[in-house]
Amino acid sequence: MTNHWVDLKNSDCILVMGSNAAANHPISMRWVMKAKENGGKLVSVDPRFTATSAKADVYAPLRSGTDIAFLGGMIKYILDNDKYFKEYVVEYTDAPFIVGDKYEFSDGLFSGYDKEKRAYDKAFWALKRDDKGVPERDPSLQNPRCVFQLLKKHYERYTPEKVSEITGTPVPDLMKVYETFAATGEKGKAGTIMYAMGWTQHTVGVQNVRVMSIIQLLLGNVGMAGGGVNALRGESNVQGATDAALLFHILPGYLPAPDVSVPTLADYNKKHTPKSGDPRSANWWQNRPKYVASLLKAYFGDAATPENEFGYAWLPKLDAGQNCSWLNLFDAMYNGKIKGFFAWGQNPACSSANANKVRAGLAKLDWMVNVNLFENETGSFWKAPGMDPKKIKTEVFMLPCAASVEKEGSITNSGRWAQWRYKAANAPGKAKPDGDIMFELMNKIKELYKKDKGKFPEPILNLKWDYADEKGHFDAHKVAKQVNGYFLKDITLKDPAGNDLNFKKGDLVPSFAFLQADGSTSCGSWIYCSSYTNAGNMMARRKKDDPTGLGLYPQWSWCWPVNRRILYNRASVDLNGQPWNPQKAVIKWAEGKWVGDVPDGPWPPMADKEKGRNPFIMKPDGFGASFGPGLNDGPFPEHYEPLECPVPKNAMSAQLVNPTIKIFAGEMDKHLTCDPRYPFVATTYRVTEHWQTGLMTRWQPWLVEAEPQNFVELSEELANMRGIKNGEMVKVSSARGEVSAVAIVTTRFRPFKLGEVTVHQIGLPWCFGWITPKDGGDSSNLLTPNVGDPNTMIPESKAFMVNVIKA
Amino acid sequence: MSEGYSILVDTSKCTACRGCQVACKEWNQLPGVPTKNVGSHENPQELSAATWKILRFSEGKQPEGQAFWHFFSEQCRHCVSPGCMEQSEKDEVLQDEKTGAVLFTPKTKDLKYEATRKACPYDIPRKDEKTGALVKCTMCFDRITNNMEPACVKTCPTDALEFGPREKILDAAKKRVAELKKNYPKAAALNADDVRVIYLVTDDPKTYWKFAAGK
Amino acid sequence: MGVTRREFLVISGAVGAGIGLSALGIDMGPTRAYADSVKMDKLKTAKQTTTICPYCAVGCGIICSSDAKTNQIFNTEGDPDSPINEGALCAKGAALYQTTGSNPNRVQKVLYRAPNSDKWQEKSWDWAIAEIAKRVKATRDKDFIEKNAKGQVVNRLESIAHVGSAALDNEECWPLQAVMRALGLVWIEHQARI
């Protein structure tokens, strides 16, 4: 989230699309309802009429996988009707930038496409720059090659009629949504978006988010209270686990994972440190070398020296273009390339798309370590229905861990607030906190490598591993301090005003502005620097003052980066630093300084020609980007059909599906489009009573009583067609698998009219699994396809094709 | 007789989280029963000795074609003149003077089950097969006589349930109906003069639950 | 200028030092007797701790009460001071205590499933940690890739994979990724990817 939960109350219009907040983030509705009480509008766009829709002022249905068409139509509406916030668009976004001559778009393809590689050469999309490297601009927005005009041209085709033919949304419903949301383009108004996996789990997942980001930039909603682009993250600490880089492609703090193209730290810094020729661009990532050196010092401590490039050589290097993400991981496992496996607090046998392939893969392992609170379908895969334990060699270590209230530490919510939690009780029986488990395991591994030399022992032996308290137990405070970072020697630095600041060896670093590239500071994750300082544990703060009245609560817990509660807040003020909306001022330039939220950098407003900085400080040029030349599938979002879709032709172009997706081709990687055997669109979702795969909630009797069994929701029309009565058992099948479910025949799903064609859609939850409850059914992820977004490789679990028949 | 208490159920604020249904079981120590999904999120489907409160889900199309999904947290209405009580000859069914709660005593095993159930305009009474007695919501009699709110009211996260002296609740109902009428002309407080559990609806009561406004 | 805490330390509620109930002529016998009886066998002492809900990422505050003697949680309730949820909780959050030791289904012992076996065996932590460490080392030493096909130095391990965990604390996620990277793993993924 660029903003945060409480801030929803400040919104004039909340669009809930690609999420179902009332069911899955119930307490967020507290703030949504407050916005409504204050006169704000709630708009729900969803294939199914949900509990959120039931509370909305405006509801519009759309077929799964057609969000770009829907929102592309909104861009056209905004531009055609002059609903955009002109001053903001001209001054703060890339709309005036001139795009290079090689950029073209034709019939669904951007220029630079290589059919063999299924990839683009992004050099074709470069901006025109002057000799200093500063983008050329036309503030009048008239140049036909400026981003604004190209955007207009790109979405010219997205007429309401065309959009309706793709999405199945009746034109009047489309217009109602467009009018309601576009009204926030007025100066002083703010609209926001609440999205979740309904947008990301698509082969156009990133572009779904981008198309909305473009709308938010056009309407001047980014940086504003009650605005922003807000992902509702689904797990209590999925934000923190991402920040900590439990992902193949990054190191903590969103530093790119090293690959063979950067064998040395010098190479790494050269490649990954962006440059800007514009003195008015803050270009924050120019600080990257400081963050990397400090991270390496946190990893390897004293063993990291300038001479050995702080141990950079000890980090694993990916091959060029090697993608080790989820779907590839389980493909490798299925193909027998993975021998050992840690499933640490996760249940991929139910949560992964094409779960049958995952389950088959688990049987090919030599050993698995499963750390969890409850028995689950992953750790016990060998006794699942259809498995013959005698034929499965995989050894499984099931390690019982402590629950959230049985240990101490912080978690980071969707709004980036890192909140500390305390230990309330001991874990039952022999269960242990995860921290202790990993601490003991690594100690043992270090011991083995010390004793019998093994392969490349340096990173193991040199890993700084002093996170125990005096009793030998894992100590969360020690790690929290390491993540924040230390000064490693006495040092004198300057504050922004130029005054000397003296720091002692062992002091905690008060802000990432003080991190160094020479090894004199350590920091486990630069974005968490200032979370735990000499003044104490900022994440444990519980002070309730709210000076802006906007619900920022600056002294409640701590928020990354540097306790900034609303990102890009420099865009919430005009060139003179005065808020676009004085009633809801996030920051304000007054008497030579900023008041309000922590501003995006210390510089004065942009009107100061010398010291002012462009507002989007994380972008090399400093502007909000409608034109995204960095993504794999194009600089503008374009509608493509899901890999499995109900139509033989994309109504927009000759490209049926995203031309850059990776398609697996093994015997368990089937996918079928327009196949008469699988005629219906399907999507998956969650229910209030169960959480994710249900691993925790399926063991709780009252929650199971309320949602006891897998179900499929389908329209009355489809039920009639298939002779299915409400409450009957049905079989839902896809090219990959089959599940049994109870039919819920509902008016909340309606057939979609795509021009002359009628398309039916169904939906199922993915919270069940064979282990419990009895007769609960199995995971709907047995149906979903293992194809991912070309940028993130997040699987397309939200749009695929199935059949439904009476069981 | 004192004015007693009332519960206001504002369906316009309910998001169907089912906290009330779970809280009722928790406080009254009613077991979770094995259920089957029979084509609805409504589970369990029937009031019973183990279930005194059910969140009813009801959906359909408005005449203009727009979908609706109504949530209705069903329970005993604690009528001012209870139909069930008319079946009572001695003191099988009691109406508490102070609170207004309508209570089934163990002696209800002597009542005719079918007739008593029929006499209830809202189809609430159920028979406990083990003891033979009739059972239903007690308005959390043990809680309210100890100065505590009913368990369902206490748990509601969106303040859709409110408990208090009847006069105050009637007043709140009136005010809320007036407010809701601005956007929902059909907004109404169902049978407010006759029941102590007053439901606020924004649509035809039949579209919430077949017995929302009585048989 | 602010007020120092010290200035307020001198202030107390009643004016003056207060007067004893006995001095007023009130018999304290019955109350003391009741206090003694409570102390004898009815006194419970509890600790309050704040936590954050482990389910979705809204980050609702919860207050846990645990008995000082048994160290068991006996009550959880929404934290009224949290600006995020102001004390409200959904059905899952309200049932938090069912994830704790009160739930009989929690796994409480280390379990091991041997190759081709159809059952779990109970094991000790020491055994499990030692055995896992051995397997990690054996697999790593056997499959470690120092150079790729092109002869470039890569120093990575592709035969062990890790998934999880968005349910851990930040202070656990960070060392977990450090361990996995130190071992040379590149298959490191978690819930954010799906």
Add this chain to the structure above:
Amino acid sequence: MSDPKPQEAGASRILAEMERIKRETPSVTNIVEAFEGLLLERERIKGEIETPEPESALTTDPARLSKGIPAVGRAGFAIPTSRLKDVYYRLAPAMIKGFPGVRPKLEVLGRAFNDGSLDLEAAIKHLLADRQNQVEKIARAARVKPDIFSFVLGQIVRPFVEKEAERIGPSLSDLHWDKGYCPVCGSWPSLSLLKGKEGRRWLKCSFCSHEWTHLRTACPFCENEDLETMEYSYAEKREGERVEVCHKCKRYVLSLDMRDRLDQTTTAATSIGLIHLDIIAQDKGFVPGAVTDWNVLDK
């Protein structure tokens, strides 16, 4: 029978609370009865005080408040001197009836007020300004023990102070205050109340009875937030009545969970029903954060 007078409505609420306390905690019956007449009369007097015109209502300075400075402070309370004697004579019979231990001294005081040998106005000024030795000097001159004298003065000013706090309180409700002492007068709280559906904690001022919100999990007296060094105790089956202790500053506050008490409309006598918890805490060596009229126990 209905009584239109607000002071009677207030008094009957206190009476109802006292009945509840006696019912729930019979052991404190004699203490409740000892204070009954006094508390009721104080409430009646408070009800009779005329509310000043709205324009004279105090406006609070948010900047001062944000620095932790109370809106009025004890010395800032306006006490109408002309009525003090009158108030004493209204309260004296109730005290004489309830507190046999100080009966003779009350008679001595009564005479001193009457013949003008004791400057009541000055005594109260010293009292509010915390000039203990001045108060003691006046007491000794009148041949009354200082603790009795202070107790009586406290009873006299209380109706005025509470009335004043009721008037000022609403202007503070939207302003941020995270201190453990009263934002109106700066006194420590005598009671912690959990209220509303969500159970926010309200602290009740031991002097002016103003209530303000405070963190559930922090010690009001020393701002300790270390959860390991605080705990609360209660009698089994009386979970809503607690004594919350801080091991860091060794102080305690009594606490009542009002969420489970629907018809509790006053807390004037509430802490009398919790004296058993005072005893338990004081026996363990904790001291009350604020001294009240009924928490000074035998050593």
